[in-house]
Amino acid sequence: MSKVITPQEQDYSQWYNDLIIKSGLADYSAVRGCMVIKPYGYALWENMRDELDRKFKATGHVNAYFPLFVPKSLFEAEEKNAEGFAKECAVVTHYRLVADPDNKGKLIVDPEAKLEEELIVRPTSEAIIWNTYKNWIQSYRDLPILVNQWANVVRWEMRTRLFLRTAEFLWQEGHTAHATSQEAMAEARLMLDVYADFVENFMALPVVKGVKTENERFAGAVDTFCIEALMQDGKALQAGTSHFLGQNFAKAFDVKFSDQSNKLDYVWATSWGVSTRLIGALVMAHSDNSGLVLPPKIAPLQVVIVPIYKGDEQLGMITEKVQPIINELKALGISVKYDSSDNARPGWKFAEYELQGVPVRMAIGARDIGNNVAEIARRDTKEKMSISLEGIAFYIKELLDEIQLNLFEKAKSYRADHTYNADTWDEFISLLDEKGGFVSAHWDGTNETEEKIKDLSKATIRCIPFDAPDESGKCILTGNPSSKRVLFARAY
């Protein structure tokens, strides 16, 4: 854990793995491509989940739960409508195990127990949900349906990385049905705004909002909107997506409704999701060489208090002094832990809580009590200050807000420092190779050019930003005319 983060560093991924494992967020499991999210990592996810859930409910959504297994035939309905779905899935073919007659103590899949129709472990739930919505929708009075699901999904990825891409992961997926195209489009855009607000204000991670190119968009979507974030190694990461699905899924699953003039029409749909991948984004965006750096709003533990003492008598004295401060902090809604354990010395505790990214640490010893002060250390800048015990809880509350803001500003200025314009191909390549980050450049708008750029540079179009100004220029590869710049980057 003493490696320095630099763009394109070869062992950045090793550093990232070590950090996640050592800080206690997660670990690889014995199951191929899967991970164990440990209590500390899960506490992070719970905080994110609760905040998102509040936002979903505030915008009129409700939660429901659909089956884990999807009959293969439902995917066939979907395939007719939208070819090109990846099909790396876990497939259930049998329903029973029996003792192996040739091999004592071993089990085999009972060949007698073959399913008539295979079941797919959901890679996403469009198929099962739209098959269900068909029965829920007859009239415009049944619309809109604004349902979200918190669930796990499985994709049989070739190569996995903790949090960023695992075979099984946790996410939420919203699936909505609407009477009009305009309403569905507004929903898709609204949820993108909800995500952006969450990621920026809760996770302190600035994002670019935009629309995906045809190549990059969700198969089956008319438009895919996304938020893109920049990591400290110069690579981009898609932090969330929201799809305007048009009537594609309604047609595939035959979901029609009668409008006010009693005319039958297919419903309009959206879907949107974010996953535990956001935890990976959080780690890669804010961490430093001492470990995790968590924004206060998301940190499972915001303040840790470490007593420095010799003997039980001193500890008792310190505890007595600290207890009212703990009560005050709790009353202010701040999570706090008083670590008076005797199995580690202060220096060990300092390092350990830094590794875990606890935003504020307070150290207090006999010396401080004489002076009526405590030492406050902030995780983001590692500054240490001696603060009077009078009103210290309130001081900490304000410091937490400041840290939250500072992390966001820091990430924003990092992104500003790593966003460039490129006007020629050579410039484009050298920016990607030498600096990393977002490269804003002209593109002629064709799939072929996009593919070719990807092959040659490994960079993809992350999005066409909503706020990209009209500007005539020439495509960096072909020289053909272009009307606005798009955002390129190498990505996770």
Add this chain to the structure above:
RNA sequence: CGGGGAGUAGCGCAGGCCGGUAGCGCACUUGGUUUGGGACCAAGGGGUCGCAGGUUCGAAUCCUGUCUCCCCGACCA
């Protein structure tokens, strides 16, 4: 699926070429001294060396097979 690397104590590793009673560091237990940035001394506990065969008087080590994991690609709704 291609190319590389690794499976030996809870964790991190050495030993392997050259077969001969299973090692080191951290962690853990007990006792003592310590405690303001990852303490020290002493005494302990813990492993059928990934799995299955084979060679041998004897295998962590040699041979054959097999499974798993990690990294780089391909893949990634």
